[in-house]
Amino acid sequence: MATTSTNRIFSLDMIRGVAVMGIFSVNVIAFAMIEAAYFNPPAYGGWHGADLGLWATNMLVIDGKMRTLFSMLFGASTLLVIERAEAAGLSGPKVHIRRMLVLLCFGLIHYYLIWFGDILTLYATSGLIAFLFRRLPVYRLVALGSAFLLGSMMLFSGFIFTQYQADIAAHAPGATQAAIREWNDGLGNFFPTAAEIAKDRALHLGSWLEFVRHNLAHWTEQIGQTLVFMPETIGLMLLGMAGYKSGFLTGDWADADYTRIASIAIPIGLAAGAAIIAYDVLANFYIIGVFVAFIILATPFITIMAFGYAALIILLSRRHGWIAQRIAAAGRCAFTNYLGTSLIATFIFYGWGLGYYGSLSRWQAWLLVPLVWAVMLAWSKPWLEHFEYGPLEWAWRSLSRGQLQAMRRKRSRTLPA
Incomplete structure (x- = not known):
């Protein structure tokens, strides 16, 4: 965020802090082992006992929900930055466009030099489009955001239908090499061969x-990855703008309203998540079904549950307690914390670090998560007691503004209580 400590909105920082911590809980698997293991536990990393329990817990409580929160917060923050830029006599559109272009540069560096799971490129490009709808009233933002989500679900439905046909053709008696290749180039790659696993390990080690x-050499993959997820991300950003304009995300609603939303939305999301988990296990993780369930059918329930989480987090943040302040500080430094997790995880797992890639089971790899959470909570608040921004937040703001920003805090300022 491009605001100083004196005008922060605590609820936004708190939600962002929870989201950036939660995202690493699922991302760590993508750092630690082959990409296919993220959606298809039988592909690698273990899928029985503690490994299955960890996958199920992440799927039920975290997967998709934290990214949804993060995307909605990005939309809300877009409006906030524009408002404050214009209040300072600057051009809101120019400030926003420069911020997105700088973020795009960070994203490309992150993707090509550090980790394939970058979301910054997606956010920068989606943010440029979501910005066009910033003046819409709340109800239109909700309607348009929902339409983008529906469009994303329809696009994925079309893709998965073609993959279903490819699956049938590839496994039919007398299947041609072309049919087999088409399946293996699509969702069939979620069942990697021993040779493919060895090749992947050699790359990362x-x-x-x-x-x-x-x-x-595979630079086009980043373009495809970004385009595929843009409709959903834009939709979530628009819902976040609606949440900001309505006062929902800023904590302006009554506690009774937040309590009612959390008590309804979270159980709905948990029920849908439990059904998806049961299906995946009973279907032996049939990859077509896994994608239909999680990428398409679960989308509205994940979104509903994310709003429930937001309501619950706002309620828990009302008293600004010790842990809430730590989490909010981690949220203020979310950009640094997000990229920091990539640096830590690649050092732990990749060959230019400790080289644990592909050598740990799912639950063993996850043991890094609470350690990283502790680091986030330990450094963010003390840092912000001396500096206005996190290190990369400062770099983002300075590059966006075209001049170095004041970094050290004035002694008279204190963190919001």
Whole structure:
């Protein structure tokens, strides 16, 4: 965020802090082992006992919900930054566009030099489009955001239908090599062969320069990954703008309203999540069904549950207690914390660090998560007691404004209580 400590909105920081911490709980699997293991536990990393329990817990409580919160917060923050830029006599559109272009540069660096799971590029490009609808009233933002989500679900439905056809063709008696290749190039790659797993491990356990060369050689994958998820991300950003304009995300509603939303939305999301988990296990993680359930059918329930989470977090943040202040500080430094987790995780798992990639089970890899959470909570608040921004927040703001911003805090200022 591009605001100083004197005019923060505590509820936004608190929600953002929870989201950035929660995202790492699921991302750690994508750092620790082959990409297919994220959606298909039988592909790698274990899917029985503690490994299955961890996957199910993440799926039920975290997966999708934290990214949804993060995306909605990005939309809300877009309006907040524009408002404060214009209040300072600056051009809101120019400030926003510069911020997105700088964020895009950070995202491309993150993707090609550090980790394939970057979301900054997606947020920068989606943010440029969501910005066009910033003046719409709340009800139109909700309607348009919902339409974008529905459009995303329809696009994925079309893709998965083609994959279903490819699955049937590839496994039919006398299947052609072309049919088999089409399936293996699509969702069939979620069932990697031993040779493919070995190749993936060699890439991530090799030198950093080879890793970068590989990413640059496959540069179009980043474009495709961004375009695929843009409709959903834009929709969530618009819902976040509606949440900001209505006062929902800023904590302006009555406690009774937040209590009612949390008590309804969270159980609905948990019930849907439990049904998806049961289906995936009973279907032996049939990848077509997994994608239909999580990418398409679960989308409205994940969104509903995220709003329930937001309501619950706002209620818990009312007293600004010790842990709430720590989490809010982590949210104020979310950009630094997000990229920081990539640096920590790649050092732990990749070949230019400790090299644990592909050698741990799912639950063993997850043991890094509470340690990283502790680091986020430990450093963010003390840092902000001396500085206006997190390190990368400062860099983002300075590059966006075209000049170095004041970093050290004035002694008279204190963190919001």
